[in-house]
Amino acid sequence: MQQYTILLFGPASALIGADRVVVQCPSACTCDELKVQIVNANPTLETHLQVGRLAVNQGFVAGDASIDPHAEIALITMVSGG
């Protein structure tokens, strides 16, 4: 099992009441696979994950990119700066 820690911000963080979630994957997984695991473990985040993207080491990544469990992973839900 691989363990991933995903940083949360803004509305997603407020919804969960935490600044991160931790999920398990059977093996090293892709961005899209990790999103599924996050929803499985935290169903209330589903709508945020539909519009949200994952960032790895502070950059956006493609859905099929495989993700290092030791990377800094963040869920970037719909932003509202400016």
Next chain:
Amino acid sequence: MQQYTILLFGPASALIGADRVVVQCPSACTCDELKVQIVNANPTLETHLQVGRLAVNQGFVAGDASIDPHAEIALITMVSGG
């Protein structure tokens, strides 16, 4: 005869070496007719009048507008502000 005084600015004024020209018209005339008279009296201004417009009392006027000889008349050649 009607006498018209036309204020000049910028390149047109530099070309003539004066800040105004005075032209005569047989009778009260329109904007377009006055432009013809200005060129007749000052052939060097021809290119400036082709692209230029007349202003009457500090506003642009249509070509067929008749012009009061006592109005403040100005030749507005191609401008270059900004």
Next chain:
Amino acid sequence: MSVQVRLSNGALSKVADMPTTQGAGARIVFDGIVRPVEDGAKIEGLDYEAYRPMAEQQLAIIGNDLVEKHGLLSMDIEHSYGFVPNFACSFRLVIDSKHRKEGLKAMDEFIDRLKVDVPIWKRAQ
């Protein structure tokens, strides 16, 4: 909705700290800067000749048109006459609007119209 117009002798001073208009979500400031080269030749600056009363009127006409067209909150317009040295500001436009889109559009249109309808002429010095 207010439109302010000023013609000023020489370079425009730094933008004043005007409070933004009530309701504004965006302030956009455009500074037109004198460049040290004109038509390939080095210059000291630009000398602006203005037909002043008409220039003020035309600036106000354009400003009021665009404030109405785009639903802007305010516009402050300032243009130099006389000599403006290189690197100094000769034209400033300040637009307050609810959102940025209409402010940016109005700014672009304003400058297009300035360069056609406002009786000001520059000459390299």
Next chain:
Amino acid sequence: MSVQVRLSNGALSKVADMPTTQGAGARIVFDGIVRPVEDGAKIEGLDYEAYRPMAEQQLAIIGNDLVEKHGLLSMDIEHSYGFVPNFACSFRLVIDSKHRKEGLKAMDEFIDRLKVDVPIWKRAQ
């Protein structure tokens, strides 16, 4: 060609008197202002939460993209994090360019991308 990025705690102070970049014919400054009403409700201001290292990187990526795409001379980008009260400035973009057209276009595009790709979230207070 330079791009500067800063995230600052609280309201942004008034624009500094940065000299314009050599060769600039236009400086355009955009200020994003906090409005006292959000979704119909009166507020005190906005609290901005930023994923700071990524926000800085994204702002720089967008800035560099647009400087190259439009041939801009420089871009200075500042965004608040933390609480910004009503009527204060939470975002400022300063673009120096040879001419206005590319500067205005880049400013519009920058803000479009800011509102999609920069991890900053606001919350009414």
